[in-house]
Amino acid sequence: MSSPVNLQEKLREHRLEYTVLCAFQDDIHSLVRLASAALLWEQDKEAFLEQHVAPVIDKLLNCLRKTYGSYHLALEKISTTAILWEILALENLFLSDIDAALHNDPATQDPLEIIVCYPGFKAIRYHRIAHIFYRHQIPLLPRMIAELAHEVTGIDIHPGAQIGSHFFIDHGTGVVIGETSIIGKSVSIYQGVTLGAKRFYRDEYGKVLKGMERHPIIGDKVTIYAGATILGRIKIGEGSSIGGNVWLTEDVPANSRVTQQRYLSTFFSDGDGI
Amino acid sequence: MSSPVNLQEKLREHRLEYTVLCAFQDDIHSLVRLASAALLWEQDKEAFLEQHVAPVIDKLLNCLRKTYGSYHLALEKISTTAILWEILALENLFLSDIDAALHNDPATQDPLEIIVCYPGFKAIRYHRIAHIFYRHQIPLLPRMIAELAHEVTGIDIHPGAQIGSHFFIDHGTGVVIGETSIIGKSVSIYQGVTLGAKRFYRDEYGKVLKGMERHPIIGDKVTIYAGATILGRIKIGEGSSIGGNVWLTEDVPANSRVTQQRYLSTFFSDGDGI
Amino acid sequence: MSSPVNLQEKLREHRLEYTVLCAFQDDIHSLVRLASAALLWEQDKEAFLEQHVAPVIDKLLNCLRKTYGSYHLALEKISTTAILWEILALENLFLSDIDAALHNDPATQDPLEIIVCYPGFKAIRYHRIAHIFYRHQIPLLPRMIAELAHEVTGIDIHPGAQIGSHFFIDHGTGVVIGETSIIGKSVSIYQGVTLGAKRFYRDEYGKVLKGMERHPIIGDKVTIYAGATILGRIKIGEGSSIGGNVWLTEDVPANSRVTQQRYLSTFFSDGDGI
Numbered sequence: 056m057s058s059p060v061n062l063q064e065k066l067r068e069h070r071l072e073y074t075v076l077c078a079f080q081d082d083i084h085s086l087v088r089l090a091s092a093a094l095l096w097e098q099d100k101e102a103f104l105e106q107h108v109a110p111v112i113d114k115l116l117n118c119l120r121k122t123y124g125s126y127h128l129a130l131e132k133i134s135t136t137a138i139l140w141e142i143l144a145l146e147n148l149f150l151s152d153i154d155a156a157l158h159n160d161p162a163t164q165d166p167l168e169i170i171v172c173y174p175g176f177k178a179i180r181y182h183r184i185a186h187i188f189y190r191h192q193i194p195l196l197p198r199m200i201a202e203l204a205h206e207v208t209g210i211d212i213h214p215g216a217q218i219g220s221h222f223f224i225d226h227g228t229g230v231v232i233g234e235t236s237i238i239g240k241s242v243s244i245y246q247g248v249t250l251g252a253k254r255f256y257r258d259e260y261g262k263v264l265k266g267m268e269r270h271p272i273i274g275d276k277v278t279i280y281a282g283a284t285i286l287g288r289i290k291i292g293e294g295s296s297i298g299g300n301v302w303l304t305e306d307v308p309a310n311s312r313v314t315q316q317r318y319l320s321t322f323f324s325d326g327d328g329i
Numbered sequence: 330m331s332s333p334v335n336l337q338e339k340l341r342e343h344r345l346e347y348t349v350l351c352a353f354q355d356d357i358h359s360l361v362r363l364a365s366a367a368l369l370w371e372q373d374k375e376a377f378l379e380q381h382v383a384p385v386i387d388k389l390l391n392c393l394r395k396t397y398g399s400y401h402l403a404l405e406k407i408s409t410t411a412i413l414w415e416i417l418a419l420e421n422l423f424l425s426d427i428d429a430a431l432h433n434d435p436a437t438q439d440p441l442e443i444i445v446c447y448p449g450f451k452a453i454r455y456h457r458i459a460h461i462f463y464r465h466q467i468p469l470l471p472r473m474i475a476e477l478a479h480e481v482t483g484i485d486i487h488p489g490a491q492i493g494s495h496f497f498i499d500h501g502t503g504v505v506i507g508e509t510s511i512i513g514k515s516v517s518i519y520q521g522v523t524l525g526a527k528r529f530y531r532d533e534y535g536k537v538l539k540g541m542e543r544h545p546i547i548g549d550k551v552t553i554y555a556g557a558t559i560l561g562r563i564k565i566g567e568g569s570s571i572g573g574n575v576w577l578t579e580d581v582p583a584n585s586r587v588t589q590q591r592y593l594s595t596f597f598s599d600g601d602g603i
Numbered sequence: 604m605s606s607p608v609n610l611q612e613k614l615r616e617h618r619l620e621y622t623v624l625c626a627f628q629d630d631i632h633s634l635v636r637l638a639s640a641a642l643l644w645e646q647d648k649e650a651f652l653e654q655h656v657a658p659v660i661d662k663l664l665n666c667l668r669k670t671y672g673s674y675h676l677a678l679e680k681i682s683t684t685a686i687l688w689e690i691l692a693l694e695n696l697f698l699s700d701i702d703a704a705l706h707n708d709p710a711t712q713d714p715l716e717i718i719v720c721y722p723g724f725k726a727i728r729y730h731r732i733a734h735i736f737y738r739h740q741i742p743l744l745p746r747m748i749a750e751l752a753h754e755v756t757g758i759d760i761h762p763g764a765q766i767g768s769h770f771f772i773d774h775g776t777g778v779v780i781g782e783t784s785i786i787g788k789s790v791s792i793y794q795g796v797t798l799g800a801k802r803f804y805r806d807e808y809g810k811v812l813k814g815m816e817r818h819p820i821i822g823d824k825v826t827i828y829a830g831a832t833i834l835g836r837i838k839i840g841e842g843s844s845i846g847g848n849v850w851l852t853e854d855v856p857a858n859s860r861v862t863q864q865r866y867l868s869t870f871f872s873d874g875d876g877i
Contacts (some may be wrong), residue, residue, distance in 0.1 A: 284847035299558035302863040315576040573832035589850040
């Protein structure tokens with residue numbers, strides 16, 4: 056453990072004023088909203104991104120440069136134009152995610168309902184944009200994008216997670232997808248599913264090692280039902296279904312069905328509950 | 330899967346501008362707040378609803394008429410006065426839900442605390458109002474009411490669910506109650522409980538069939554503990570208790586207790602975790 | 604059950620106007636934010652608390668006095684200065700919680716990221732302050748602080764819970780920690796974990812008894828994985844690990860590992876899901 060004094064000094068290095076933080080958060084919401092509007096509705100996407108999204112990105116990056124200092128390598132190297140091209144390339148992914156919701160959810164047939172009311176589509180929109188900044192090793196911003204989506208949707212996707220097309224999260228509250236997760240195409244995930252780490256690796260001083268591959272790899276066309284907890288660098292084979300509330304820490308071959316052991320059933324004799 | 334081009338054309342048909350959407354969301358929150366104030370506090374409920382709630386409903390319906398076009402049958406037929414009468418009829422249900430919280434939660438005896446601090450009571454308020462519009466087959470609005478409650482409370486109740494009096498959700502984060510669920514009187518549900526579909530029915534072209542009965546039927550006086558996942562058109566008999574974290578896809582007779590299989594217990598020999 | 608008429612009369616006694624309620628909620632967020640700023644960043648913490656936090660506490664207590672009447676004993680007795688000293692004493696606890704996140708999460712090494720993006724650290728900040736008011740038996744306020752944190756983070760900690768230093772909640776959505784829980788030092792908890800009551804005690808008239816000890820006692824250095832449900836006044840011994848999705852209602856000795864029964868695994872023969 057670090058001493059309180061050291062920690063407090065480290066804290067003082069990078070202080071984000073409250074008003075700056077609020078503006079920063081508002082700008083993140085605007086970024087995702089405008090980028091989504093460009094990809095989903097606009098005819099001339101490029102011009103719209105240039106005109107409306109570029110200034111927001113500039114503002115966010117400048118705020119980070121002030122907080123982390125001008126010698127931060129990734130913040131030096133990144134260009135807003137490069138980011139715009141990467142956002143433009145998300146168009147088909149966004150459409151594929153809407154399509155997956157239409158294809159999998161019997162409760163709707165209205166794409167507007169998916170865009171406006173589906174927390175899963177909101178979370179994946181925020182994530183796909185956060186992931187761009189994560190790949191450029193930008194500090195704080197990717198994690199803040201993820202956490203703002205988490206606040207609103209209850210879905211916590213680490214910006215490092217790699218997620219294929221046609222991704223569908225239904226309901227979503229409590230979903231956690233860890234930093235080094237790799238998810239194939241046409242995967243469906245329900246509320247409360249965890250793709251997490253089983254154990255952490257520590258160095259000889261007991262310090263936890265950062266960035267190791269430690270989360271699951273999910274094959275194409277896998278469905279994971281509500282509340283399943285899947286931990287460690289394991290592989291769930293293509294086309295498998297994982298039942299609700301399962302605790303799973305081993306590989307699963309393709310086309311498997313994994314379910315919880317049958318429950319115990321008794322009857323009340325005295326009326327006093329579980 | 331639909332082609333991206335078709336999907337994008339369909340999206341362009343019904344576009345909701347961002348500023349319109351924000352106003353729409355604010356109006357929904359006002360609707361529920363004012364309707365609740367009328368039912369819980371006001372002496373002359375009818376006059377209060379006429380004066381304060383009717384204009385908000387008019388505004389919401391007009392916005393929908395602009396978005397979905399003037400030929401939408403349900404939007405043509407619905408009258409604000411009819412909605413007001415249905416809201417007025419919720420009074421005893423609202424009181425019964427507060428009463429259920431007072432009766433079941435050892436942590437409070439203050440009704441104001443339940444109204445102001447209980448996410449479960451907030452979620453059921455939004456739901457009972459959303460359900461009125463759902464029965465009138467109004468597009469988008471019922472689902473948006475539900476999703477706004479979901480954002481704030483983490484409780485996701487589809488507006489189609491039929492829920493009896495004295496309903497109590499404690500804590501509530503992660504609760505999901507599907508479209509065709511039927512819940513009896515005096516039912517208590519804890520956080521993370523799912524009443525979901527087990528499988529979807531698809532037509533001969535692989536297209537998912539919308540609106541089929543596919544969610545559980547919960548009898549009177551049933552208690553469902555945290556994290557239980559109950560899937561399919563099954564019946565949980567009156568007075569039963571379902572233990573936490575159970576995965577349940579079969580009928581359960583009245584007065585049953587259902588619990589998870591006993592866990593495995595070992596001890597650490599090397600200190601390195603699960 | 605109480606009659607609707609009685610309940611409605613009781614409701615009319617303590618009505619909180621909507622505008623007052625909104626101001627009250629804003630003041631709570633300011634209180635936690637300013638108190639945190641004082642403890643984490645300021646050099647002269649005492650002066651900052653006096654100048655910025657004291658007026659907010661005064662405002663909140665005055666609003667409560669208006670709502671609950673001037674004869675409320677706890678509201679009579681409490682002094683803002685006493686509260687300030689108790690907030691000041693939280694400094695090392697706050698630092699220990701940041702330290703625990705740095706020590707346990709391989710996904711970060713930036714304390715600013717923990718302060719700004721970690722819902723677990725947000726929830727424990729709100730809780731440690733709510734707990735001060737709970738110990739002084741202030742009505743409504745502690746529970747509202749807790750519920751505002753719950754809304755934002757999905758983590759529901761009852762203000763009565765006693766929580767030791769170096770507490771780490773990762774992701775956190777769906778965590779519930781009940782009123783009489785006692786948690787040791789250096790405990791780590793993941794999303795969806797419940798520390799709840801197993802049954803309630805009712806008096807001879809069937810009225811639930813308030814305030815009984817009914818939640819778990821968690822020893823030092825315990826880790827509880829995602830979705831575990833732990834109910835009743837049981838003890839989890841020091842250094843134990845509780846696996847994900849376990850349903851646990853019995854004592855566990857020190858250094859135990861508790862996991863769910865092995866799942867069932869089959870393969871698809873007809874392709875139609877779980």
